[in-house]
Amino acid sequence: MIIILQPHVTSQSAEFRQLMDYLSHRPNIQTRLHQEIGTRQTLTEIYLIGDTASLDQAEIENQPGVERVVRISEEYRILGRHHDDRRPTGFDYNGVLFSQDNLNVFAGLCAVDTPEHVEEMLKTLQQHGQVCTRMGAYKPRTNPYSFQGHGKACLPWVFELAGKYGIKVIAMEITHDSHLDEIRAALEKTGKPTGVMLQIGTRNTQNFELLKIVGRQREFPVLLKRGFGITLEESLNAAEYLASEGNARIVFGLRGMKTNMGDPHRNFVDFAHVPVVKRLTRMPVCIDPSHSVGTRERAPDGLLDVYHVTAQGVIAGANMVLVDFHPHPQKALVDGPQALLLEELPWFLEDVAIAREAYEKRRLLAERETRKLRL
Amino acid sequence: MIIILQPHVTSQSAEFRQLMDYLSHRPNIQTRLHQEIGTRQTLTEIYLIGDTASLDQAEIENQPGVERVVRISEEYRILGRHHDDRRPTGFDYNGVLFSQDNLNVFAGLCAVDTPEHVEEMLKTLQQHGQVCTRMGAYKPRTNPYSFQGHGKACLPWVFELAGKYGIKVIAMEITHDSHLDEIRAALEKTGKPTGVMLQIGTRNTQNFELLKIVGRQREFPVLLKRGFGITLEESLNAAEYLASEGNARIVFGLRGMKTNMGDPHRNFVDFAHVPVVKRLTRMPVCIDPSHSVGTRERAPDGLLDVYHVTAQGVIAGANMVLVDFHPHPQKALVDGPQALLLEELPWFLEDVAIAREAYEKRRLLAERETRKLRL
């Protein structure tokens, strides 16, 4: 059971103390405090665990300071959409809104290589009005003898360049908790010229220790990619690990499943799960068309498969697109063959805009029709 | 190697005889004649098998009556898109065009049950300008003790009702060659009030004997569904079985793959393969959102997952949509839970139209951009 407090009530308020006192007299009930500190207001929630079946929901809703009470199902306690659950989805970070109702594009380099390439990329993004990017400093690679990313060495200049070109959020994969410290240190050292969304990749979706550590910090939001050999339910439970430790500012990322049934694509594109994740949880949903498709193959209509699957994700309501670009794919150290070219960026953005516009029309139509059919 | 003859050249022409004589003098070459009889013209092709590497393409192109020569790769000899292959895609059937460039919706009953339900369905289709439908008379079921469809008994009244409501093409699954005879007989008996597209389901994708028999007839076009446990390449080879026997009027159907990685959907939706099939072959591509999704679950935006995946297929260029409706899903004998309601038909069609319109815009944009980027 979740008690959502009125916006003005904090853990210092008299109502809060009174409510906690009331709860402490209910038998076999433990409480846990959860706060979402937004730009405009702080949302305070009290999670009740234990014999909640015996509690009187109406009585609790009548306590001072309580806005409403949500009975939750067992799964996805914090992130789930529970019955009659009108809590907002999403969050603000460094001036960018992430929610189930809008769309952000993160075009960028799969792996940071040279300052020249990073600068070319960022300059082009700025020219086309983009304020988000992806930049991989830590690269988990199947083969131990492959290039593993420049790591912390590249962070300062990447962050400085990001600041120079007005980037507000960089999605950056981390694979160990020490990377979190390194990113925090580099940001501080460079005067926080940009923000970072910590990305946890498909190989670490069930690296629960990493999830717990990342979940304990509140500074950075998290992009959690779906695990490629597990069910959707298991991946959503992994997101709940983050939330259960305190950080619910999570975007959930679809990136295709690993099976030869998806050939000739690199992975089996799973963007039909966009509406499913939005139904089961309150997380915004990201799609990663580059890693899903893995090639630059083109349909007879002239459109790359990467464009097609992006449009598929977006027309079904995806909220974030993570996509690989590179100024010189043939020189890219990781995943060059799937990267789009810088001169393709305006086309890509316009293609995305067409799909998003179609989604908006579909949503308006749905509103009208559900009213008409009295759903 | 394929020799495509000029439109006026038939197997009775002098040019044809002269060309065959020329070919008979090439060592280790067998020929095979293939004719596509369209409404406006007949396309005659000669397939050359054997030691084609030794042939002089330019010399053959200079023979009288030859329009052009295509060197083919080993796979998908007839259906494939070969290098420099400008042959048209698709075909006309009973006044309806099926091609890689347009879109037809086949809404209808998964399984024929009563004449009342069939009539309700068809009347509604006519009211919304539809001339195609799906109607299952032969139903392959996992459990031998489940309802197996009304079979040939229902064919006459289904065809008559179709004719009454202006239906031009019914997609109808067959699971044995005797069903082909039964359909032909029922159509003749009722005076051919409608047309039939023979549907071969996912359990029979590699039922090669059925494919050969269906491939040998030219009367009905075929909708071949992808096999659910095999690679895309294997399913496309199954289509080639049909073509190799003479019938290349084939639509290829995506219907999801069977794996729990697709949960909570009934199957793992595979519509990211729409552009892939169009690139590898010249077949129009159908999507089956109902069997892929298998439920009536709805996203928080009010749209059913069935609508979302349909839009995903269509915005990537799908050419046909096979979708289950039922006037009273709770009374449906097969797959009721996934059926849409008759009153949802206009919404569904409008939702599809939005996605198709977005696809058309994307295609125009692609034309403009590929010119600009000189691709």
Next chain:
Amino acid sequence: MIIILQPHVTSQSAEFRQLMDYLSHRPNIQTRLHQEIGTRQTLTEIYLIGDTASLDQAEIENQPGVERVVRISEEYRILGRHHDDRRPTGFDYNGVLFSQDNLNVFAGLCAVDTPEHVEEMLKTLQQHGQVCTRMGAYKPRTNPYSFQGHGKACLPWVFELAGKYGIKVIAMEITHDSHLDEIRAALEKTGKPTGVMLQIGTRNTQNFELLKIVGRQREFPVLLKRGFGITLEESLNAAEYLASEGNARIVFGLRGMKTNMGDPHRNFVDFAHVPVVKRLTRMPVCIDPSHSVGTRERAPDGLLDVYHVTAQGVIAGANMVLVDFHPHPQKALVDGPQALLLEELPWFLEDVAIAREAYEKRRLLAERETRKLRL
């Protein structure tokens, strides 16, 4: 519910008529007769369908001629192991016993090619005391342009050679019901020198029309291979199709599942399901190590993977082994690379014998221990 009659009771007996009369007075109950005609006795069973919950089991067991009554669960009505179900497993065919308690090896050619190869194979089998073989005349192939088997043309000489070398049962795949007629005709023409076990391959596991037709004949037993993209439950339901039409003389064949998770083997070996199939049904279980493994790779201990997985199936109680040999694998028209050599036959048989002996010891140990632990 199944009523098992006493051995002497047939459909002509007075007890039978009396029992049917009794049953005809129970409301909402349909009956269906099923007879297993063995060499020593005929087993007559009456299947009751409908409102069987209302029936009094004890009362029926007291009717004259009734041996016992088994309440069945919904799944696998005929083939399943139901609660308190002591019906025998298996059957005799042409002097060979097939049951859940013994083991038969079917070594032979994947595809019949020349009479010389067939004769070499059969002679070697006879030299090593074998009376069963596999011989493929009809070969379903992924690519329509590949060799499809010699079909009916080879049947007479294959059967005659089999008779010459004392072969009692040939496992032979069929892919269409016409093949059944061709086999019957060739056997009659040649004077029935041998027997045939009809094999239904993995691509036709859910070709229900073929299953129904094969299930309606009683002459030949059937080896049904598991479908490679469906669950075990779905494949067992396919076996039930055969049984529901009258033929319960079925061996169920495991042959690996199609997924790249099984690499570098051709298929993902599924022989851990041997005990599962024996628990869920009364069918003997066959393993096909050749198609599962698909190569002649060898472990550092000198044993081929084909030998290892065979031993794995046998030590867990497999009842039949289908294995590819060829006198000259490099000349084989189908699947040469996985074939064992004729000179390897004695080694293979001895290796199988070691595994079977181990299984027998394990079974004896289990009997002793279950008594001791009072399980």
Next chain:
Amino acid sequence: MIIILQPHVTSQSAEFRQLMDYLSHRPNIQTRLHQEIGTRQTLTEIYLIGDTASLDQAEIENQPGVERVVRISEEYRILGRHHDDRRPTGFDYNGVLFSQDNLNVFAGLCAVDTPEHVEEMLKTLQQHGQVCTRMGAYKPRTNPYSFQGHGKACLPWVFELAGKYGIKVIAMEITHDSHLDEIRAALEKTGKPTGVMLQIGTRNTQNFELLKIVGRQREFPVLLKRGFGITLEESLNAAEYLASEGNARIVFGLRGMKTNMGDPHRNFVDFAHVPVVKRLTRMPVCIDPSHSVGTRERAPDGLLDVYHVTAQGVIAGANMVLVDFHPHPQKALVDGPQALLLEELPWFLEDVAIAREAYEKRRLLAERETRKLRL
């Protein structure tokens, strides 16, 4: 390329210095030293990376102190079996030998719960001559609200009890590098009464940061479980991560793959890969029948599926068995339903012994036959 030095040559020897000097004059060649310190001798190897194609193998073999030179393929540089690679497999740890030629059983508790249960388990193991066990202190769980193991708190008393009952090696999963420190500290505090084999579970197979850290220590050997959603090749590359950091004392564990094709087993049993791993690498191979099967279902022959799949792994040459027991499965905090009972231990061990004996016979037969067939 790997240069294997003669046993008496160490990095302090004159021959060594001379060789390194020789190598330093070869252009574009980097060297890396790798030492295996065994009980009887130290094996020193020099890995050459870079332009090794230009090196003269015979010339290097003639350098003083060189025993032999192995040209390696790109994959699995350290762990792989390369052409003409006669290096030994396996290692000794705390008096127990782990190799591709012997077998160790690790029966024990999936998760440590109470000292009473641990002591009951260990006492029973000692009574049956066992010196290895499994004991889970850190439990990665799908749901964040499930029991996560007692962690470091239980280590001291678990180690002391292990020492009391003569256990030499405990397999214990770790999920973060801090666990390694905790284990080392607890062992030191308690006077090293036992040894620990660090287990890395299927969710962390590609947690490369953990692999690198574990690979950098030489104190404990490692049991690396196969990842459940990746190919075998990818999992073997993960093992190479450990080796590339210095620790090649690795056992590779098969534990089933996650797909519903394995139903009704919890995972799809993959023990057919036992000979494959032994062919591709020099690692001993472990099987985990408990997590693969996940139930206590029993075949009609009285044998549990867990016993059957264990026998399947062992008869194909498995070198280690990790199996769950529990004195009171109904009280187990994790995976109780799959645990064997303490009173079943002697039966289990005898069943394993029968399978191992069969394997030994098969190996002897293979030696005899390969000689006979001159393979």
